[in-house]
Amino acid sequence: MSDRIPILELRNVDKSFGPIDVLHDITLKVHEGEVLCLLGDNGAGKSTLIKTLAGVYIPNAGQILMDGEPIQFRNPRDAHNRGIATVHQFGGTYPLMSIGRNFFVGVEPTKGWGPFKMYDRRRANKISIRELQEFGITRVDDGDRLVGGLSGGERQSLSIARAVYFGARVLILDEPTAALGVKQAAHVLRIVNEAKRRGLAVIFITHQVMHALAVGDHFAVLIRGSIAADFRKGEKSREEITDLMAGGESMADLESNITSDIAI
């Protein structure tokens, strides 16, 4: 395992905003065909880490390596062009735009030439529906349909299908299951597995340990901007992970805190 070059690697990355240290000495690796689960409580620095990976923030110290080569993303578009795609909680979809238009925002297919290049609706619809169906969303077959009419899971799937179609090699999923019901979440997890099967490196951010355990190969727990634990599948139990996420405090301690508070 260790002799393979990871697609994306962070080495001792620090990020601070003025005097506030948000990320401290982060070292992470993700290989192709692997799901890295990033676990952490609210405020642990997860979103800052994602934004650093996606080129929104530039680290103050440390290195980002892609395929073993040190690189620096100039902006989100740069990171995107290098194959890093971020999918946010609501999937980066636009409810009042059609599926076809959503799919191709920023990279619209055109026909015609010069200043008369026109958006090619028919092609956009055809491709977006085909890609969606390949990800198992067979219910949807009309590219003119507004995305607002899709379910949360379907919208996530649309974003993931979009990222994969546009040649993403690293898929960053920011809390994709947080707002979803059990069935919808299962759907998204299936799609994560499908992306992994296609050889993508997936960075899956969540605070739901169950969802992480269902798809993860490799886990990192983030506490107050530092990596508190880094382990592979099967090395820790669910209880241990939950305890880690709570900041080292065990769930049992938490429970006793709560009950004693009530007693007062």
Next chain:
Amino acid sequence: MSSDSTYSTNDSTDNVTKGTMMSSIIAILRRPEVGAFVGMLLVFSFFGYFGFDRNFLSPFGTSSWVNAASTVGIIAIPVGFLMIAGELDISIGAVVPAAKMSIAIACGHYGLPILMGLLITFAIAAFIGWVNGTIVTRTNVPSLIVTLATLFAVSGLTLFLSLLLTDRTTQALYSPDWAKELFGAYHFWGFQSSVFWWVGLAIVFFLVLHHSPWGNWIFALGGDKESARNAGVPINRLKIALFMLASMAAALSGVSETILSNSATTTTNFALIFNTIIAVVVGGVLLTGGFGTVPGIFFGTATLGIVQQGIGYTPFDRNLSSLIIGVMLLIAVLMNNTFRRMATTMSTTKR
């Protein structure tokens, strides 16, 4: 405008009859310009009926409302773009007199050639738009407040500079024939030049919004700014460009009026601000951004023109036109909201 096949019904209506009917109804509901068009027809029939005796339907009656609509319409479409993108521009109320005075002072007072005056005027308008856009993108202050500030700043500056340079608040301008023809002459049926600008620009803007990649960016920007940024849409540059477009459209409207009437005044046009917003909303653009169409805005502007001018051709009191517009606006907003709810909860292919 038969080319609006963007919204043509889906190809998957091959299931049950009920589904086919539902889907065609929903396909129509997806098109807010249909509502705006029906509204325009209703208003037109109303005034056509009550104004028939006073020649509302004559060429002269027609050009009177089309002319009025055109001066608003040229500005309404770019303002609609901004609203779709989630922003608002009310500084146009001051850009119009600023543009009028610029060209009138440059050419009428200093005697510069009209082409030079146009260049100066559009440069000033573009600069105001750039300032609006830059402040909005840099500070994240709501554009309503930013453009309210520039509305007053620009109108104050227009008055101050006019008095400083010419010692007057009105300025005469006599333009050469070609400029008259192009910007401010009456053509057949009494249509003024701005009507042709309005129709021409509407077609261009239609292609831009509904058939070009830029249009998709505008919708994306209004739908979800962050996602649009992540998708690689240059959101700040796009926003600044849209503010510049709105300002320059306001300048075009002002220049046309000045060349037509041979004079300019510094009076800030507050009514115009409301008129453009009404035209855009009646045209089916969502106040919250992310949705709207150029044909819708076009019909909305026409409706406004019919009501405001048409009332004079009827036996009704002139003041009632504002009542009609108020009611219309309310109905339009309610319809837009219903539309949004239906568009996001219903699907064309229920299984």
